[in-house]
Amino acid sequence: MYNLARIKRKLRKFDEAEQLYKESLEIEEQQATKSNTNIGRRLAELAILYQQRGAMNSGIPYVQRLYPLADIFKGSERKTVAAIFYFYSQELDKQKVADEAEKFSRKSSAMGFDPSEVKK
Numbered sequence: 001m002y003n004l005a006r007i008k009r010k011l012r013k014f015d016e017a018e019q020l021y022k023e024s025l026e027i028e029e030q031q032a033t034k035s036n037t038n039i040g041r042r043l044a045e046l047a048i049l050y051q052q053r054g055a056m057n058s059g060i061p062y063v064q065r066l067y068p069l070a071d072i073f074k075g076s077e078r079k080t081v082a083a084i085f086y087f088y089s090q091e092l093d094k095q096k097v098a099d100e101a102e103k104f105s106r107k108s109s110a111m112g113f114d115p116s117e118v119k120k
Contacts, residue, residue: 001027002042009045014053021046040069041077047084056091063088063104070107082111086118 005020025042028035043066050059063084073081089104 002038002045006045009049009052012052014049017049018046021049036069036072040066040072040081043069044077044081044084047088048080051084051087056088060088060092060100064100067103067107070111078111079113082108082113085111086113086115 001020002024005017005024008014008017008020021042025039025046028038028042043062046062047059047066050056050062066081066084070081070085085104085108089101089108092098092101092104
């Protein structure tokens, strides 16, 4: 289900992807032995989906839930999660939500994100 959601998102079939991600997240959260990595991946994918959709306000709750899980990620996943925090911090800054924007910005930096590498 999760992999199908990723394909749907890449095809820009956002409504279908959103539903699949949410169902996959719910299944992960109901497991007897929860995997924070799997839960975090789904939260990150939902945040990305909402960013791509231009609906970042809808993604903020998922980024907030991702925050305490962020440090479990390594390699390219860590870079992706750091970028999510950076882009959401920028959005929150525009909305004048300074505390949350600063929190996400600090986490992004702590995870090694370099804003100068963002394609303009």
